[in-house]
Amino acid sequence: MMDNTLSIRPGDLEDINSIGFLAQQIWPITYGDILSAEQLRYMLNLFYSPASLRKQMVEDHHQFAIVEQEEEPIGFASWSATDKLGVYKLHKLYVLTGQQGKGLGRTLLQYVFETIGSKGAKTLQLNVNRHNKARQFYERMGFAVVKEEDVPIGNNYFMNDYVMEAAVPQ
Numbered sequence: 001m002m003d004n005t006l007s008i009r010p011g012d013l014e015d016i017n018s019i020g021f022l023a024q025q026i027w028p029i030t031y032g033d034i035l036s037a038e039q040l041r042y043m044l045n046l047f048y049s050p051a052s053l054r055k056q057m058v059e060d061h062h063q064f065a066i067v068e069q070e071e072e073p074i075g076f077a078s079w080s081a082t083d084k085l086g087v088y089k090l091h092k093l094y095v096l097t098g099q100q101g102k103g104l105g106r107t108l109l110q111y112v113f114e115t116i117g118s119k120g121a122k123t124l125q126l127n128v129n130r131h132n133k134a135r136q137f138y139e140r141m142g143f144a145v146v147k148e149e150d151v152p153i154g155n156n157y158f159m160n161d162y163v164m165e166a167a168v169p170q
């Protein structure tokens with residue numbers, strides 16, 4: 001049962017600054033031992049600049065969810081349909097470091113599953129860095145690794161990932 005100071009709501013253009021602000025805090029702790037400082041800065045700009053977030057929301061039709069404690073954003077998720085019928089992609093799932101391990105990741109994921117499930121989704125797919133311990137969280141949430149891939153992201157940088165999938169609870 002989620003405590004009543006917490007709420008989850010759809011995110012929109014108004015949330016671009018708080019999503020960027022949260023990412024600036026969470027990414028260095030999450031990827032500081034995995035990525036070079038230059039690659040981390042490059043990727044934060046690539047995926048979290050206001051222009052990039054606006055493009056994700058407006059052009060790429062990524063949906064966002066914001067989890068808040070007393071109206072203070074403490075985590076977010078984003079997802080979208082793929083070109084494969086019934087397959088959706090989870091693009092982002094981030095909880096403020098001090099708030100991790102309290103069930104918020106699970107609650108955000110359940111919100112995503114319910115939202116896409118109501119649209120007939122069958123599978124949720126995601127990429128996770130092969131050195132990110134979040135892989136264990138996703139396995140706990142029912143995801144399994146289906147393949148490995150190295151995704152070029154420009155500037156000779158790559159995302160060295162596992163692709164994981166889970167069936168959307170019907």
Ligand SMILES: CC(C)(COP(=O)(O)OP(=O)(O)OC[C@H]1O[C@@H](n2cnc3c(N)ncnc32)[C@H](O)[C@@H]1OP(=O)(O)O)[C@@H](O)C(=O)NCCC(=O)NCCS
Nearest residue numbers: 093094095100101102103104105106128133134136137140
């Ligand atoms: C990954 C993340 C979203 C998980 O959210 P969270 O709120 O910390 O996780 P929850 O408290 O909801 O955990 C749900 C369950 O997974 C388990 N779990 C969470 N993180 C885990 C980990 N790293 N390893 C093993 N189990 C883990 C919890 O123990 C809990 O188990 P339970 O069912 O027995 O209670 C969060 O830790 C985070 O933001 N991490 C940094 C950013 C990141 O890596 N995001 C993913 C990018 S692909």
